[in-house]
Amino acid sequence: MGDKLDSTVEFPKIDPSSPYYLGSQDGPGAKISHIMLRRDNYHDWQHSMTMSLKARRKFGFIDGSIKKPTSKFDLDNWEAVHCTLVQWLRNTIDPSILDNVSYVTDASVLWAELKEQFDVVDGTKIHGLKTQLNNCKQTKGMDVTTYYGKLKTLWDSIIMHEPPFACKCGKCECDIGSAALKRLDNERLHQFFMGLDYSLYGSVRSQQFQLDPLPSLSRAYSVVVQQERLKTESNPDVSEVAAFTVPNSSID
Template sequence: MAAAEGTVIRKTISPYDITANDNPGSLITQVQLKGENYDEWVRSIRTALRARKKFGFVDGTIQKPTENSPDIEDWWTNNSLLVSWIMNTIEPSLRFTILHMEVAQDLWNDIKERFSVANGPRIQQLKAELVECKQKGMTIVAYYGKLKKLWEELGNFDQIPTCSCGLYTCNFHAVLERKREEEKIHQFLMGLDDTTYGIIRSNLLAQDPLLNLNNIYSTLVQEERVHTVSRAKEERGEMMAFAVQTGTRTRDKGEGKDKNTICGHCHRSGHDSDNCFQILGYPDWWGDRPRGIGKGSGRGKSGQYNIGSAGKGRGLIKANVAQVVAPIAGGSSGNSTNFGTMIWTHW
């Protein structure tokens, strides 16, 4: 019978269909069962098998046909394929401890009984971790990711009950979903750092009704970016102000020292006793300039003698020796007598 004109015929994929990519050596998920990660492994396997419409072989919804059924061979083919896929996702060190079973449902239940822990203690442990989960300087992305991981694991153990009437007209499930999301919003906001996000947190909690969790997350990420930009500008401003202040202090210190410092040794201004040449010695570039009494004062030019200080507030006295030649009366021009004359001057 031909389909009516304009009718779209959709091809239905049968759970018994096997493609060229479906082979016993395929690795359908990257998550390997190590024992303590059973919940993560179950979620990954369930998703991979549902994508291939073969999870019914595991949970028992696709029953084993009778021995006379034409589908019995296809059922065994798919069942053996699933057993191989499940075994491939178990860590090699753990694989040899699992009994080999030909029926995928039996293997699935055996693994569940061995590695699935009781939900009650784990639920309480996850709730305690949620209470203690705080931002503590983390970025919004890292903090939200940590919370989201705990929420997902808690949701696997503590699932929302379904509608008991079977008609799904009482909106019971939606009400519980919204209540759980509001609980997540409060946990997320109350764990933020008070100094940075205290004001915006109060504004978000004051809204009625509350925004959904995704909108609140987006708002806080934008606020974090604003704080990052503002903090960078403040740090640059503080660095510039510190540099200017340091330069001003250094200049003022140097100027004040040059003008007001009095040396305790020579009683002159412009330097202190730690830098006094009379104590440390005069450098070579000092040349013929007059020197005071002190270490290194003997380096002066020959013919100049440093007598010393003439007293507080007075300059040093410099003695210049001049040679005078006087002829002897009646003598020859070659005979003469030298008289040394001391000329005292102040400077």
């Protein structure tokens, strides 16, 4: 009798650190971003998806840095990841615009199509964000952290549409990138203090603006938060005091 042929083929296991690895939670039905792509929020969606894909070591399939392999095993894995990525992208697209996307099996092609269709610089959108920024104030009862969070959200949205200037030739010796970032930080510092409650933090603002050079935004924010903490400790809110007061009740 001849030897019995073993039809079982042993494929090498994929290391979890490999970009080809897909775990049990990485199925095609997974939604890896809580932001749904609509017609007017491409930059928010793109930023969220980029962070999620990089965290999963998959963005190389999008930007082309992970090239199409030649070996059969790697090629099968490469195609499996691309099909999964296509489904992940489609899972975060609003149904009203899903028909705009052609059925493709290459995630980088789909990513490029979405960018071409929805990455539109909208002057009205930028104007609206800057108007909100100009009107952003610390209202009565609002703590500094909440106020700063509102500013930060607007700053991040604007920077997606208007990124700071940076050298792209690689030959610049004047370090324009650092200078641009410092100017942006100074601008945000002024915006932060302009909307801050002057009756509470006017003296802090005067002190910070007397410094040369001006402090960074993060340093000034830290100083204001510390001042807020001191004010709270020296003048506790009535409701906080009441929480520690035992009501005088009689026993029937």
